Amino acid sequence: MASAFRPSPVMVTLKYAAILGYVAFALFPLYWLVKIALTPDALIFSDGTALWPSALTFDNFRKVIFQSDFMGYFTNSVIVSLSTAAATTLIAAAAGYAFSRFRFRGKGIVIALMLLTQMFPLLMIIAPIYKIVSSLGMLNSLTSLIVVYTAFNIPFATFLMQSFFDGIPKDLEEAAMIDGCTRPQALRLVILPLTLPGLAATLGFVFTAAWSELLFALMLISKNDAMTFPVGLLTFVSKFSVDWGQMMAAGVLALVPSCLFFFFIQRYLVQGLTSGAVKG
Amino acid sequence: MATIEMRSVSKKYGNVEVLRDIDLNIADGEFIVLVGPSGCGKSTLLRMVAGLEPITGGDFTIGGKLMNDVPPRDRDIAMVFQSYALYPHMTVGRNMGFSMEIRKTPKRERLGPVAGAAATLGLDKLLDRYPKALSGGQRQRVAMGRAIVRDPKAFLFDEPLSNLDAALRVEMRLEIARLHQRLSTTMIYVTHDQVEAMTLADRIVVLDAGRIQQVGTPLDLYERPANRFVATFIGSPNMNILDATAVEGGMQIGKSPVIAAPKGAVQLGIRPEHLGLAHQGAGDIDVTAQLVERLGSDTNIYTESPDLGSILLRVHGNVDVNAGDAIGLTLTRDKLHFFDTAGNSIARQS
Numbered sequence: 361m362a363s364a365f366r367p368s369p370v371m372v373t374l375k376y377a378a379i380l381g382y383v384a385f386a387l388f389p390l391y392w393l394v395k396i397a398l399t400p401d402a403l404i405f406s407d408g409t410a411l412w413p414s415a416l417t418f419d420n421f422r423k424v425i426f427q428s429d430f431m432g433y434f435t436n437s438v439i440v441s442l443s444t445a446a447a448t449t450l451i452a453a454a455a456g457y458a459f460s461r462f463r464f465r466g467k468g469i470v471i472a473l474m475l476l477t478q479m480f481p482l483l484m485i486i487a488p489i490y491k492i493v494s495s496l497g498m499l500n501s502l503t504s505l506i507v508v509y510t511a512f513n514i515p516f517a518t519f520l521m522q523s524f525f526d527g528i529p530k531d532l533e534e535a536a537m538i539d540g541c542t543r544p545q546a547l548r549l550v551i552l553p554l555t556l557p558g559l560a561a562t563l564g565f566v567f568t569a570a571w572s573e574l575l576f577a578l579m580l581i582s583k584n585d586a587m588t589f590p591v592g593l594l595t596f597v598s599k600f601s602v603d604w605g606q607m608m609a610a611g612v613l614a615l616v617p618s619c620l621f622f623f624f625i626q627r628y629l630v631q632g633l634t635s636g637a638v639k640g
Numbered sequence: 641m642a643t644i645e646m647r648s649v650s651k652k653y654g655n656v657e658v659l660r661d662i663d664l665n666i667a668d669g670e671f672i673v674l675v676g677p678s679g680c681g682k683s684t685l686l687r688m689v690a691g692l693e694p695i696t697g698g699d700f701t702i703g704g705k706l707m708n709d710v711p712p713r714d715r716d717i718a719m720v721f722q723s724y725a726l727y728p729h730m731t732v733g734r735n736m737g738f739s740m741e742i743r744k745t746p747k748r749e750r751l752g753p754v755a756g757a758a759a760t761l762g763l764d765k766l767l768d769r770y771p772k773a774l775s776g777g778q779r780q781r782v783a784m785g786r787a788i789v790r791d792p793k794a795f796l797f798d799e800p801l802s803n804l805d806a807a808l809r810v811e812m813r814l815e816i817a818r819l820h821q822r823l824s825t826t827m828i829y830v831t832h833d834q835v836e837a838m839t840l841a842d843r844i845v846v847l848d849a850g851r852i853q854q855v856g857t858p859l860d861l862y863e864r865p866a867n868r869f870v871a872t873f874i875g876s877p878n879m880n881i882l883d884a885t886a887v888e889g890g891m892q893i894g895k896s897p898v899i900a901a902p903k904g905a906v907q908l909g910i911r912p913e914h915l916g917l918a919h920q921g922a923g924d925i926d927v928t929a930q931l932v933e934r935l936g937s938d939t940n941i942y943t944e945s946p947d948l949g950s951i952l953l954r955v956h957g958n959v960d961v962n963a964g965d966a967i968g969l970t971l972t973r974d975k976l977h978f979f980d981t982a983g984n985s986i987a988r989q990s
Contacts, residue, residue, distance in 0.1 A: 531725035534692050539786070540713045540742040549742075553729045 390615075397421065397608035404604055420609035429584060430610050433592030437571060438617060440502050440588055444509040444570040448517050449562045451510070453555070456521025457547070461530065474515040482512070482575060490579050500583045508580070509570045517562045524558030525551070560628030567621055571614075589614050642703035642793040642826060643668050644689065649698035651684055651850075658684055659850045662698065669824040673837040675873070676847035682830045685847070686796055689828060691715050702793060718787035719796040722803060724779045726771040726786075733758075733767035736785045757788040760822075761815070777808045784819065794826040801836065813839060834874055838862070846870050868983035871909050877940060879909045879977070880951050894947035896924040899971070902986040905978035912940070912954035916970035917961070923968025927951055929961050943967065 396404065397420050399413040407413055424430045458464070459471065489508060498504035528551060536546035574590040581587050584595075589610065596607035644666040651659040659681045666672050674682040687693040688700065691712035700707050707715055718739075726735050734741070736757060737750040758764045761781040771779055780800060787795055797816070801809045817840055820827055831837055837844050838858040846853040846861065846869070854866040858874075865871035871879045884891040884899075884907055891901040893908055901908070920926050927943035930950075941953045941961055953969060961967060978986045 529723055529725065531721045531723045532727060534690075534712070535719070535721060535725035535786075536727070536738070537692070537712045538690055538715075538717065538719050539739040539790070542711075542713065545742065550727055 393608050393611050396604055397612045399605060401603075401605050420605040421613070424606050424609045424613065428606065428610075429587075429595065430589070430592060430613070432585060433587050433589040434613065436502055436586060437588040437590075437614070440505045440509065441567050441570040441617075443502075443506045444513065445563045445567040447506065447510045448513045448566045449521075449559055452514055452517035452521045452562060453559060455514070455518040456523075457525050457551075459518070459522045460525035461533075474518060477512075477515050486575065486579055489576070493580055498580075500581055500586045502586060504580050505570075505573075505577060505588065508576050509566075509573060513566045513569060517566055520562050520565070521555075521558055524555055524561075528554050557628040560625040564622060564625050568618060571618055643701075644794060644826060644828070645699075645701045645704075647699045649685075649688065649700055650696050651681070651688060651693065652696045657850060659688075662852060664845060664852065664855065666826060666828065669826055671820050671827045671829065671840060671842045672845060673829045673831060673841035673843075674845045674847060675831055675834060675837045676853075677873070678832065680847040681850045682832075682847050683798055686719075686798055686828060686830045689794075690717060690719050690796055716790075716793045717796055718790040718792040718794075719798065720780075720783045720787050720800045722799040724771075724783040724803075726779055726782055728771050731768050731770055732763060732774070732782050732785075735771065735782055736763075736767075736789050738786065739790050753789045753791070754785075757785040760788065760819075761785050776804050777812065780804060780812055781815075784815070788819070788823075792825070794828065797827065797829040797831075799831055800829075802831070802833070809836075816840060834876060838874070844874070846873060848873075864985070865909075865977065866985055868907070868909070868979045868985075871977055871979075871985070875911055877912050877952050877954060879911045880915070881979070882908045882910070882948050882951070884908045894925055894945055896971075899924075899973070899976070901976075901978050904980045905986050906981050907979040907983075909977035909979060910971055910975060912952040913956075914972040914975035915951070915953040916972065917941075917953065917955055917959060918968035918970050920966045920968050923970040925951070925969045925971075927967060927969055929963055929965045929967055931963055932961055934958060941967075943969070 395411075395413060398416050398418070399407060400415050400417045400419065403413060403415060459467065493499055493504045493508070496504075498507075532550050532554075533543070533546045536550045537543065541549065572590060573588075577588045577591045578594075581591055587595075593607055593610055593614075596603045596610065644664075646662050646664045649659065649662040649664075650657065662685065664672075674685060676682045684693055688695050691707070691710060695708050702715060702717070727738065730738065733754055737745075737754045740750045740753070754767070755764070758767055761784060763778070763781055763785055766774065766778060766782075771782065774782065780803075783800070800816070801812050804812060813836055816829075820840075829836075829840060841858055843855060843857055844861055845855050848869050854861060854870045856864075861870055861874045865874060865879075868881060872881065882893045884893045884901070884905065886901075886906070887898055889900070890898045891905060891908065892898055899908070916923070925945055925948065927945045927948075929941050930944050931942040933940040933942075937957070939955045939957070939959050939961070941955065941959075943951050943953060945951055951969065980986055
């Protein structure tokens, strides 16, 4: 009987080939990014679609770091993304805890409203947002981006946090309160340590979303010193040419913080994304 | 140690009243068990004692002090949860000493009580482990240990054994009984398992639909149930309730001889163990055996009577009755219970 369930070698090979094909397809743009970044300017067009550059150079990286405004954009992006991630996670954790633990008047309406905000494409509301930010005199400021990103990320982050709090039994807080804790103490000493995976997952999602956001950054920022890197990348496109090598080098550098961030939180993230799926 | 008193305590969620007119005095050191079917309000009542649910009406005191609005941490009670509620990120030792940690007791002073409780419960070798590395029984012990370390005025147990397997449940039940013997602290224990209730309780409180149906010692409830609900809820297997017809000189069930009964009785109750086995025609009622359960020490015989419906009989030892046999049942006269139309018990005439 067992042999009936043994997969044939052909099927196994086909499966691996399919997975390999998918991975190659998914990672190819990333490879191309690195390849162009490392190709000397003179060879970009002559090399054409060759998979491997005929010469390697770090010149593009040197120029991007030392001779362009990229480090400024980069710093702006770090400030905006970290602030957004921190503010959103803090607010979403508090809101998620309230939704998970308390019964209060209007809870259903608030949840419905938050869901409602997720239903519209951002393009539809970009004009009113521009108007509001402009009348507040906040155009060309990083604060405007942080506020807008935070506002748009809160609903999703709140639902995410709520599901993490739902996964922590109420009994734990109650046991802590009987043991002598106030509710804030129970939250800090018992619930918070158990929510770390959830907080890490939320931080990760929000950070990435803010890091790569272009639409609002493009609309609300026009001055060079307040640009985030997705907008800054466009400065490598001039009237008559595109500086592909530097643009790609900037792209590679922009990947670094995201990768680092995920490297540090991945332990919690994997735990976070799977927690609650199975009991215990 | 302390007395606990409830006077006209009630609980409402919006317009829904889940508990009403709860009057209960629990003596110092008494072991009280709250039993009742699911949704009867027993866990809610326990949570109100713990301070986890606000009290909507009435007065509730511990040791003579009004506790209605006192937060859980200031009530000096300890609670063992059904889910154990151990802090997963703390070791067994820290779990047990957490209440002292919160009260800023120095670490050195915490070690003594934790080690003492751990030794009592056989947890001394597990103090450095995390809850996830423990079996269900061990987790339950840690939860009890955490409560013991508190040295509280009262222990509250919320169905603490219902997540354990049958053998472990018996073992832990004995452990709790021993704990009460040793500490003599007031204990309130919620369960839907009447064996736990009968074996552990000094007094049992039977609840149904948010009201106390009867309070009494286990034998009181078994022998003198206040109403049909208590009569059928206490005792295993359940009491047989049979519809009766009033006749001159008493009542009759089916084609039975006339049975002396108090005035107003419309139903008769008899426990399966108080029915006797007889040959067909020689007993009070004739029935047909439908199913026979042989438990070794006892035999349960599920029978059917054309006039009275299902009747369960429990006989000590093993008897030679098989499904389909026509048999007779005798009623032990001094073990009969009588109920009026409202389901309340009517005292036997002596």
